[in-house]
Amino acid sequence: MKNKYTFWIAALALVSASACKSGGEKKPAAMPPTLVNVATVEKADALYYDQYQGLVVALNxxxxxxxxxxxxxxxxxxxxxxxxxxxxxxxxxxRKYAAAYEQAVANVTSAKANLNKAKKDIERYNMLLKNDAVARQTVDQATATYQTAQSQVAVAEAARTSAATDLSYxxxxxxxxxxxxxxxxxxxxxxxxxxxxxxxxxSGNPIGVDVVINEQDIDRFYKLQKSSTDTTFRLQINGGNNYNHTGKIFAIDRGVNNGTGTVKVRVQFPNPNDELKDGMSCVLRVLNDDSGNRVQIPYAAITEQMGEFFVFIAKDTVAEQRKVTLGPRINSNIVIMKGIEQGEKLITAGFQRLRDGGKISLGQQGAAAPKDAKGTAK
CATH class of the missing domain: 2.40.50.100 (RNA polymerase II/Efflux pump adaptor protein, barrel-sandwich hybrid domain)
Known part of the structure; x- marks a missing residue:
């Protein structure tokens, strides 16, 4: 019985070895090309904004x-x-202040009358002194009296001014x-x-908006203070409504907060219709420095691998994986700062199963440039 089992095992091993040898000689079947949709990469003028939480404040x-x-x-x-x-x-x-003022006025009148009398006395005594008709001591006393009267007038006038001030207050x-x-x-x-x-x-017109920025952005805002345009500063109020007027930098705080590393910036806006109220919350939108004529593609065409971002470009029937540098988001699109150029064919659908160098067949074709080039940077 043991010999019988040994025979069958040997036979099976021989058959298996033959099958493996025969299978090894066959070439694997080629994978069919992946069907993808492509779009032509185009540039578009884009204005996109950075957002800062703001607080409306009166300038005065x-x-x-x-x-x-x-x-x-x-x-x-x-x-x-x-x-x-x-x-x-x-x-x-x-009433009390009016009475005090009237008394002060009367005191000035009295002091001036005494001064006038003292002035006449000294003039008369000086004439008598020339004829030796009066003692020198009498003239000196008259002179002292005149000087005292002058001081009393000055005191009375000061008191009158003080009383007038209190009355005005x-x-x-x-x-x-x-x-x-x-x-x-x-x-x-x-x-x-x-x-x-x-x-x-x-004060209500103009009015200010205070925002807090990181110290790394100070140089940027100093440059904007010198060269901002009508599109640089915009405002959103009341849950996202756009304010119709544009702003300009009114002041940048003198120093950095040591505890937070931030700086306060005040932006001035016209407020002719009194829409902005002191203490109101708002969102200040600051034009991004990278705004301009930029490549924009659908954000859905981006793939991420270990913190890096890639797209696939169609090169005839081959897919080329391309690393890209992303800019701000604009609605459903994204700005590409580096990695692809205008006119290239971007794979917009079907790239999930692709690898670099994979075979592709082209399906639907279109344009990757967005129609809406305005938005808020995210």
Whole structure:
């Protein structure tokens, strides 16, 4: 029985060896070419923007506080309206200050009368002194009295000026043309000089937008401050609505924040229709330096391998894998900074199974240049 099994095993081994030998002599069947779609690479003018979170700020804003104390006896504006420079806003009970001013005026009049009398006395004594009709000491006393009267006039005039200033402070006026807020005090309220907040007034046109940039971008913004165009700074408000006016850099902060490595930049925008309000959130869009006539292709044609990006270019019936340098995204397209040139045939579909040098057959053909060349850099 053992010999019988040995015979069958030997026979099977011989048959297997023959089959392997026969199979080894056959050539593998050639893979059919991969069907792909291609598009001609073209350039297009593109404007694309970098985005920065911004905050609308008034270029001029002042908290109104009284410089004299008393009770509020008048409010002369409508809250939330634009007030003109110099317009009266609040009045503090001015009776005390008016009386002090009148007294100061009277003191000036009295001091000037004393000065006039002293002047006449010294003139008379000097004439008598020439005729030896009066003692020298009397003349000296008259001279001292005259000088004292001069000093008293100066003191009285200073007091009058101070009283006039206090009286003027009793009426609080708009320091500039701007929009005034909701009053923090009501009629009859007692206020403390320099402490009680009455209201806030801020300018509205033009207005600023503050953004924070990394210190690596400082040189870029300094260049934009000198050479920005009408398309450099744009604004999105109210959840993505485009603001109709363009801006320009108003100021770049004096230094870098040591804790965050950032710098504040303020961009100025016209605001004729008062659409931008102090404290509003917005998105500042800054024209990307790489905007211009650039190659753009569908982002779907990009493949990624270990952090590097590739496309496939059709070379007759062969696919060539090409490494590319990506620029910003524009909607469903992407800018190619380096790697492919205008006029080449880009494989846009069917490349998922391709390898460099793989055989292809061409299907649908078109253009890879985008129709919409405007967007926001991502």
């Amino acid at each position: 804003a002042v908290e109104l506080r009284a410089q004299v104390g008393g009770f509020i006896t008048g409010i002369f504006f409508k809250e939330g309206n634009v007030v003109q420079k110099g317009a009266p806003l609040y009045e503090i009970d001015k 009793a009426t609080i006026r708009a320091p500039f043309t701007g929009r005034i807020g909701i009053s923090q005090v009501k009629l009859g309220a007692q206020i403390t000089p320099g402490t009680t907040l009455l209201n806030t007034i801020s």
